[in-house]
Amino acid sequence: MKRWLWIILLMALVLAGAFWAMKPQPVEVTAAVVGRAPLRVTVEEEGKTRLRDRFVVSSPLAGYVRRMKWKEGDMVRAGDVAAVLEPLRAQLLDVRTREQGEARLKAAEAALQVAQARLSTMEQQARAAQAEASYWAQQLRREEPLTKSGDIPQERLEKTRSEAARTEAARRAAENAATTARAEIEQARAEVAAARTALLEPSVGQQRGQGSELVTVRWPVSGRVLKMVKESEGVVGPGEALVELGNTRALEVEVEVLSVDAVKMGPGTAVELVRWGGEKPLEGRVRMVEPSGFTKISALGVEEQRVRVIADITSPEQEWQRLGHGYRVEAVFILWSGEKVLQAPASALFRTGEQWNVYVIEGGVAKKRAVTLGHRNGLAAEVVSGVKEGEQVIPHPDESVVDGKMVVVKG
Known part of the structure; x- marks a missing residue:
């Protein structure tokens, strides 16, 4: 009997184990x-700050700019002198240039001598023409009353008048030729002076622009110097950049976002600028979504269509006064939010x-x-x-x- 009890107990344990194993x-x-x-729906992209207005001060003409005293970060005022331009410095003469200049001087001196000799000839011809014209003028005055009294025939008087007119014209032509010769002499003298000047070696004073006419370039607006493009003195061409200027208190944020995200934004979209280095995020608003996009290769080598979005910083200036041009920020565009x-x-x-x-x-x-x-x-x-x-x-x-x-x- 006891044996059967153990058998029944063992079978119950087996059945219980099987049930437990098969139970889910x-x-x-x-x-x-x-x-x-x-809850907020946002788009987060990396961006950078930039100046809203940036000015490049350039040289208005070719010249020699003096060394500028400004340093990057200096504050300047509109109307103050930014740079001073001198005339271009004279070049030193090499052997070939000097010989060409000496030949030019000799040719100019020879031309001057020829002009002087021609003037002497023209003046003599003018004096002869003056004397002949005076003779026939006097002869005309004597014959006119004699013709009226009948002592001299009319034909002779007409001939005298013709000679007086011819010699007067010859006198004027001779005087004009002498005047032209004098002008040629002045031109020849100028050529000689120019040739001699070209052969002069520049002095120290001339090299430093002493006694020369100076041109001043002034700041167009007040602001801060961003970059000294031309700090040392030297030759500059017309339109060459000298310095970059801007107002660092008028900053905006430029962010390149995917085109599929840009269509969800518009002027007035709220922006938070985070991880820019300050203690708390800055607030901003989208001012413009550029109408055209561009293709950019991502870090993974994938072509992406991106659009530039420009946002203004609306937080008080004292909270972001240490931000400058080209600083990195992370922009969080808030497309939708609910409490x-x-x-x-x-x-x-x-x-x-x-x-x-x-x-x-x-x-x-x-x-x-x-x-x-x-x-x-x-x-x-x-x-x-x-x-x-x-x-x-x-x-x-x-x-x-x-x-x-x-x-x-x-x-």
């Missing part, structure tokens, strides 16, 4: 509570076809439930319908979690 075991999962909290938004973790969402779903824990069992979503970001999504506040959902459900599966929350 709950899956361990983590749980998140659907609740209400602030008490019913939301679920983005990790709990999965799709079946076009429908979004979550697994809700009901009485220790995972229940698949369809949900309607609103705004989403990378961490959470607004739930319009499908779950209620306070219900638990399963983040990151794996293949072991199915509809109707028993689950147990870890911890």
Whole structure:
């Protein structure tokens, strides 16, 4: 009898073990509570600051600029002298240039001598023409009364008049030729002076621009010196940049965003500038989304279409006064925000076809439930319908979690 009791007890234990082994075991999962909290939909990109207005002060003409006293970061006022230009310095003569100059001087001196000799000839011809014209003028005056009295025939008087007119014209022509010869002499003298000047070696005073006419370049606006393009003295050409100037208190932020994100922005979109080096984020507003995009190669070698977005800093100036031109910032564009938004973790969402779903824990069992979503970001999504506040959902459900599966929350 006792033996049968042991047999029955052993069989009961075997059956209990088999039942326990075949009983479905709950899956361990983590749980998140659907609740209400602030939610923002943002786009975050790296950007940099830049001056809204940047001026380049350049040389108005070719010359020799004196060394400028300004340093990068100096404050300047509109109308003050920025730079002083001198005439271009004379060049030192090499052997070939000197010989050419000496030959030019000899040719100019010879031309001057020829002009002087020609002037002497023209003056003599003018004196002879003056004497002949005076003779025939006097002869005309004597014959006119004699012709009236009949002592001299009319034909003789006409001939005298003709000679007087011819000699007067010859006198004028001779005087004009002498005047031309004098002008040629002045021109020849100028050529000689120019040739002699070209052969002069520049003195120290001439090299430093002493006694020369100076041109001053003034600051167009008040601001801060950003870059000294030409700090040392030297030769500059017309339009050559000397210094860059700008107002560092008029900063804006330039951000290159993906074109698919740029279409969601517009003037007035709120921006937060973070990780710029200050203690707290700065506030800003989008001023302009440029109408044209460009192709940029990402760090992974992928072609991306990007668009430049320009934003103004709206925080008080004392909070960002240490920012300058070209400083790195990270811009967070706030596309949408809400305060008490019913939301679920983005990790709990999965799709079946076009429908979004979550697994809700009901009485220790995972229940698949369809949900309607609103705004989403990378961490959470607004739930319009499908779950209620306070219900638990399963983040990151794996293949072991199915509809109707028993689950147990870890911890």
